Amino acid sequence: MMKSRSYLFTAMLVAPLALMASKDYSFNTPKVTDVKVTGGFWLSRIETNRLATLKTDFEKCNETPRINNFKNAAARKWGTFGGIFFDDSDVYKVMEGAAYIYAANPDPELKKQMTELIATMAKAQEPDGYLYTARLLGSPQVRNNARWENLMTSHELYNQGHMIEAAVAWYEASGRDDFLKIARKSADLMCRTFGYDKTQIKSTAGHQEIELALCKLYRVTGEKRYLDLAKFFLDVRGRGDLRSIWGSGLQDHLPVCEQEEAVGHAVRAAYMYCGMADVSALTGDESYLKAIDKLWENVVFRKLHLNGGIGARRHARHPKWGDAHEAFGVDFDLPNADAYLETCASIGNALWNERMFRRTGEAKYFDVIERIIYNGFLSGISICGTEFFYPNPLESKGGYKRSKWFGCSCCPVNVVRFIPQIPRMAFATRDDEVYVNLFVESDVKLKLKSGEVKLSQKTAYPWNGNVELTLNSVIPDFRLFIRIPGWCVGKPVPSTLYSQTVPASNDDFTVSVNGETVDFANERGYQVISRKWKAGDKIAIRMNMPVKRIKADDRVEADRGRLAVEKGPVLYCAEGFDNDGNVLNKVIAADAKFTMTKCEVLGHEYPAMTVNAAEVLSDLSGSKLTVNPVELKLIPYFAWCHREPGNEMQTWFPVKPDAGYASKDIKVKASFCHYEDTEKAVLDGRLPESSSDGRPPRLTFWAHRGTDEWVDFTFRTVQEVKGVEVYWFDDTGRGACRLPESWKVQWRGDDASEWREIEGVGEVDKDRFTKLDFPSSVKAKALRLKIKLQKDFSGGIHEVKIK
Numbered sequence: 001m002m003k004s005r006s007y008l009f010t011a012m013l014v015a016p017l018a019l020m021a022s023k024d025y026s027f028n029t030p031k032v033t034d035v036k037v038t039g040g041f042w043l044s045r046i047e048t049n050r051l052a053t054l055k056t057d058f059e060k061c062n063e064t065p066r067i068n069n070f071k072n073a074a075a076r077k078w079g080t081f082g083g084i085f086f087d088d089s090d091v092y093k094v095m096e097g098a099a100y101i102y103a104a105n106p107d108p109e110l111k112k113q114m115t116e117l118i119a120t121m122a123k124a125q126e127p128d129g130y131l132y133t134a135r136l137l138g139s140p141q142v143r144n145n146a147r148w149e150n151l152m153t154s155h156e157l158y159n160q161g162h163m164i165e166a167a168v169a170w171y172e173a174s175g176r177d178d179f180l181k182i183a184r185k186s187a188d189l190m191c192r193t194f195g196y197d198k199t200q201i202k203s204t205a206g207h208q209e210i211e212l213a214l215c216k217l218y219r220v221t222g223e224k225r226y227l228d229l230a231k232f233f234l235d236v237r238g239r240g241d242l243r244s245i246w247g248s249g250l251q252d253h254l255p256v257c258e259q260e261e262a263v264g265h266a267v268r269a270a271y272m273y274c275g276m277a278d279v280s281a282l283t284g285d286e287s288y289l290k291a292i293d294k295l296w297e298n299v300v301f302r303k304l305h306l307n308g309g310i311g312a313r314r315h316a317r318h319p320k321w322g323d324a325h326e327a328f329g330v331d332f333d334l335p336n337a338d339a340y341l342e343t344c345a346s347i348g349n350a351l352w353n354e355r356m357f358r359r360t361g362e363a364k365y366f367d368v369i370e371r372i373i374y375n376g377f378l379s380g381i382s383i384c385g386t387e388f389f390y391p392n393p394l395e396s397k398g399g400y401k402r403s404k405w406f407g408c409s410c411c412p413v414n415v416v417r418f419i420p421q422i423p424r425m426a427f428a429t430r431d432d433e434v435y436v437n438l439f440v441e442s443d444v445k446l447k448l449k450s451g452e453v454k455l456s457q458k459t460a461y462p463w464n465g466n467v468e469l470t471l472n473s474v475i476p477d478f479r480l481f482i483r484i485p486g487w488c489v490g491k492p493v494p495s496t497l498y499s500q501t502v503p504a505s506n507d508d509f510t511v512s513v514n515g516e517t518v519d520f521a522n523e524r525g526y527q528v529i530s531r532k533w534k535a536g537d538k539i540a541i542r543m544n545m546p547v548k549r550i551k552a553d554d555r556v557e558a559d560r561g562r563l564a565v566e567k568g569p570v571l572y573c574a575e576g577f578d579n580d581g582n583v584l585n586k587v588i589a590a591d592a593k594f595t596m597t598k599c600e601v602l603g604h605e606y607p608a609m610t611v612n613a614a615e616v617l618s619d620l621s622g623s624k625l626t627v628n629p630v631e632l633k634l635i636p637y638f639a640w641c642h643r644e645p646g647n648e649m650q651t652w653f654p655v656k657p658d659a660g661y662a663s664k665d666i667k668v669k670a671s672f673c674h675y676e677d678t679e680k681a682v683l684d685g686r687l688p689e690s691s692s693d694g695r696p697p698r699l700t701f702w703a704h705r706g707t708d709e710w711v712d713f714t715f716r717t718v719q720e721v722k723g724v725e726v727y728w729f730d731d732t733g734r735g736a737c738r739l740p741e742s743w744k745v746q747w748r749g750d751d752a753s754e755w756r757e758i759e760g761v762g763e764v765d766k767d768r769f770t771k772l773d774f775p776s777s778v779k780a781k782a783l784r785l786k787i788k789l790q791k792d793f794s795g796g797i798h799e800v801k802i803k
């Protein structure tokens, strides 16, 4: 009884309002609730998101002051703000995720939790609609500015954007308008405050997001002023004649319609491009389209990493547009070890590409989305769903480990709202056309112009290329569009940035209906099938999925002389854990043959592969190379860094041995090393700026204090050694690592003999290499640094040089 009443309530509220936007994208995607994932790759991810990620995100918002800020704001407890001024947005993003999860699994406990939190937010909101806990609670970070006075950094509009997205999601999921009322009150305040009128503020958001959110609010309410405001926030960007502009880091260097190169902060950019696509779809104003098409070309031909990531640099330098952080680099600047590629930027890139598809109906945008969701986005979240990467590099010398949370925790809370949207992206419709865009095992209900079509998808994708579609209920006439993935026909990306060394061809993709093969026909990247359908019709899709080597455009310096390894949409990597510690010195010849095998990662079994490779070693001076055959094991890239944090990882493998990536023929072993640090860091050649530099990987004995420690260096063959230099780690002011009390060196001539002591003690000093020159050189098979830590303190080493 209750159930049917609440259903009616939903239908009454949602249906009439949802029809109010008269113009919109040509291609529609189903609602979250119209696609039910029934098995396969994504089911465990979606369940993990529901059961683990949502829980951990809510817990962290409770443990940190994030939710308390709202409670304190409701009670007007001035002076109690904790955290960063944009933390409200984290809570909204978790709530948006919770709404999608609730829509698919209406759990009364979750509803209660949401309802209570929304009630608190309603109390916290000021009478005129303003809600920003940092100001309400008098955070010193914002206290010196009036409302909206410092929009470049305050994130006031960014917070409101995420509030609106969450409120719309909750309204659609639950039929309740409690959150929507708060969002509308806030949006109405913004409509009064911002605009071209003399009395209104002519400014915009330092961090974009509000634009796409206001478009969503317009869609559910039909209130055109929200759409107008979204357009306003876009149109005043880069308008130096109207306001003082903030430059390229915030995409505020040119009017948005004149921007042709993707520059600046990548997450902001992607959200802005989403907003431009939305406003264009909803208004019919085509002036944005030329710009977003050019920006898309710029990204996909020049600024897209192979894992689908964007925003190459933590600190980007652009000769024309200036510096920016968490930003796009210049064209073809696609570093691997130093790649930034924030998880949020991958999400933004996927959301943008989905909009580009909804505009044009072209399958190529899903080649980008697929690359993101199986690679650079997915690596951002642990398989158990509770730990997250902020950056997602394609190579690691060590020092990476997923974290449960961050001070600025945008990524964990973006994951929880993005994963539930993936099934929805799998399908689309236009008039009497059905689009299958992603291969996700699922049942779906699609509304076409002439009626409803229900179909189910069965597949083990991405692990093989077999997909079975069954039409469960049909209208007799509709056109079925099945995406032909670019990787399956020789185009791993819809550009010339990456190519397959042995390209797949159209023969690698076949479709049959009830056992009869359909002629290959490519329309906008789809296999199109027009026929009289009946319930029970079966469509079989067969995609050959051999291992492919990938080559980058020659202009990408980091990938020159190197090839990557992919199978279907999945990028593979090798990590130290499977490969005796070192992978950065491994070479895979261009014509190497791969053998499929399996790997187990945290109880999940994934396809892995082995290949005959070579390791490149050099002597101490680096002048003599040795190349040894080895077997290398590769695993899916997204699964890296689960079994041993801080280990080496490689995706772009050199095809020929070269001294540039030889590892010194030395094994390093320490008496102890903190799990987030790595022993190998002492020989990685990455020099710190000072002893306290926290950025380069290092070896630390933390949390051993005051102990005697050692670090052994074992050579493959006997080496003549004249001395040792050590650059010590010392984080005075931050942590408890200090210079050691003293250090000495021992050596031995072969593995069996006793350690013998070198005369003398080493220098101890900060911010430089400290020496111990041997009285006379020794012919050593191994050296040992004997380190005595200062009483009550730990210690560590940045780098060691053996002479």
Ligand SMILES: [Zn+2]
Binding pocket: 342, 343, 344, 345, 390, 409, 410, 411, 412, 414
């Ligand atoms: Zn983030």
